[in-house]
Amino acid sequence: MKVNLAGFNLDISLFDKLFNQISNGGNLTEAEKILEKIELTPETISAAYARISRSQKAVDVLRQIAIKNVTRARKSNKNIVFDMGHSSIAEHAVFNFDIIGISRYLIEFVQRTRLASYTEKSQRYVTLDGDFVTPIELDARIELKEQFLELIEKQNKAYFELYNKLIYYYNHKNENLQNKSRRELESKAKEDARYVLSLSTKTQMGMTINARSLERLLKRLYSQKFKEASELADKLYHLAKNRTPSLIRYVEPSSYDRGLYNFSNKNNKIYDGIENKLLNYSPNIDVNILAALLFRKTGESYEILKIELENMDYDEKLNFLKKNLQNIESYDPLPRSFEYADLTYQLNISSSCFAQLKRHRLSSVLTSDYCPEYGVTIPTAIKNADLENIFNNIVSYTNSVYTVFADKIPQVKNYVLTNAHHKAVLFKLNIRELCNFARLRQDKHAQWEIREVANFIVNEAKKVAPITTKLIAGKDKFREKAKEFFTSVK
Numbered sequence: 001m002k003v004n005l006a007g008f009n010l011d012i013s014l015f016d017k018l019f020n021q022i023s024n025g026g027n028l029t030e031a032e033k034i035l036e037k038i039e040l041t042p043e044t045i046s047a048a049y050a051r052i053s054r055s056q057k058a059v060d061v062l063r064q065i066a067i068k069n070v071t072r073a074r075k076s077n078k079n080i081v082f083d084m085g086h087s088s089i090a091e092h093a094v095f096n097f098d099i100i101g102i103s104r105y106l107i108e109f110v111q112r113t114r115l116a117s118y119t120e121k122s123q124r125y126v127t128l129d130g131d132f133v134t135p136i137e138l139d140a141r142i143e144l145k146e147q148f149l150e151l152i153e154k155q156n157k158a159y160f161e162l163y164n165k166l167i168y169y170y171n172h173k174n175e176n177l178q179n180k181s182r183r184e185l186e187s188k189a190k191e192d193a194r195y196v197l198s199l200s201t202k203t204q205m206g207m208t209i210n211a212r213s214l215e216r217l218l219k220r221l222y223s224q225k226f227k228e229a230s231e232l233a234d235k236l237y238h239l240a241k242n243r244t245p246s247l248i249r250y251v252e253p254s255s256y257d258r259g260l261y262n263f264s265n266k267n268n269k270i271y272d273g274i275e276n277k278l279l280n281y282s283p284n285i286d287v288n289i290l291a292a293l294l295f296r297k298t299g300e301s302y303e304i305l306k307i308e309l310e311n312m313d314y315d316e317k318l319n320f321l322k323k324n325l326q327n328i329e330s331y332d333p334l335p336r337s338f339e340y341a342d343l344t345y346q347l348n349i350s351s352s353c354f355a356q357l358k359r360h361r362l363s364s365v366l367t368s369d370y371c372p373e374y375g376v377t378i379p380t381a382i383k384n385a386d387l388e389n390i391f392n393n394i395v396s397y398t399n400s401v402y403t404v405f406a407d408k409i410p411q412v413k414n415y416v417l418t419n420a421h422h423k424a425v426l427f428k429l430n431i432r433e434l435c436n437f438a439r440l441r442q443d444k445h446a447q448w449e450i451r452e453v454a455n456f457i458v459n460e461a462k463k464v465a466p467i468t469t470k471l472i473a474g475k476d477k478f479r480e481k482a483k484e485f486f487t488s489v490k
């Protein structure tokens, strides 16, 4: 694993002298001397902003004061952020990290941190070169390590076999795809073959995160029982702490944290009946949202507006919505009023599908631990191409290794599971976020499994909120939907 601090925010005025020196044709040694004197830390911006609330001075003056005395700025941060509890001050320091060669399993855990930005190597287009993380814990368990390596080898072999056979299938048997380029067929084959790859597959991502979120992420990582998590935490901590000692301070997880972020080992769990389902939703979604729209415009009592809306018939409500969404385009978010109703779903989805779902940060995502008893997703193309045997063999071999690991070394058992293995998820989102989710995941470019899940989620929502979900669709269908909607009722 390799972690680089790729960037962080700095007060640009620190470089004024340097820019002058360079633009006046000064030599490089002078420029280097100037650079050497600059303390490169985002803490001065945090310290200056922290003082805004009580100081008479203008904020640019406060920034200059912080730059001139970094030690004092750090002391002030410590007092204001940690002693007085204004934690949001630490959000003004932002880092960019390259995280290279970590497992898919660990990425899943890192991305539980919502207030951060991630871009990762797409699993959809992975070109397997046998790169995987071998959990450090296995170094002391030679027999288990051999079992692990043997499994990965079998999974990789199955991947290549499925990949080649799927290309053949698409080329010769699937009429819809016969005119596609070789590259497109390879992409499609990869997309499905990778379902047999394990969560130990290596990947990389760019992460942008502020100091407050990072501190919390570090605490979470240190609370985990598998060593790859603490290895990543050590690297991130070392890089960030050196730059911002006053903003990253409390990273040791409490016993509360350890309880919170780890799964129970209770036996005899009941997995039956864990299927995709709309579990619950706010009452009167359409009325609540339309009343919120009206409240925003008129400022009248929300309760009275709700009664008024309840007395409107279906067409009147639809017309009211139409008036309020005039000229909306596929890239415009719905108004905030659409946040005044929530839907909660239970989902039983593959790791591959979850990898995409978890990226929707404005939803609430709670997951169970992985467990083979939740089942697996078998891509339809694999079934149609008569490749189920290869797939099922690798899944059952994986499950047998998982059982041994669950017993002997439970902290790393999930590394052996595949992209096809399921977990249960509680997914909660409001109608505004549902719209964003649907635009991206019902769209024709979305991966097929998450598109199926998105179709299910949206169809269930339409049953309980027929009016306010009228414009909810994939981006590719938006114009068609909008045309239908705006011409539906006079």
Ligand SMILES: Cc1cc2nc3c(=O)[nH]c(=O)nc-3n(C[C@H](O)[C@H](O)[C@H](O)COP(=O)(O)OP(=O)(O)OC[C@H]3O[C@@H](n4cnc5c(N)ncnc54)[C@H](O)[C@@H]3O)c2cc1C
Residues within 6 Å of the ligand: 116, 117, 118, 119, 120, 121, 122, 359, 360, 361, 362, 363, 433, 436, 440, 441, 445, 446, 447
């Ligand atoms: C076809 C497809 C391919 C993809 N391929 C990749 C890939 O290869 N690699 C990869 O890493 N990801 C990929 N993604 C994931 C994608 O980049 C988004 O992370 C994901 O779809 C979540 O979208 P979102 O950020 O709009 O959702 P949410 O996180 O739920 O955010 C909802 C909305 O809130 C606002 N918002 C949320 N957070 C912020 C913020 N920090 N700053 C500003 N505004 C914010 C935005 O308006 C956003 O649209 C892909 C997605 C799709 C649909």
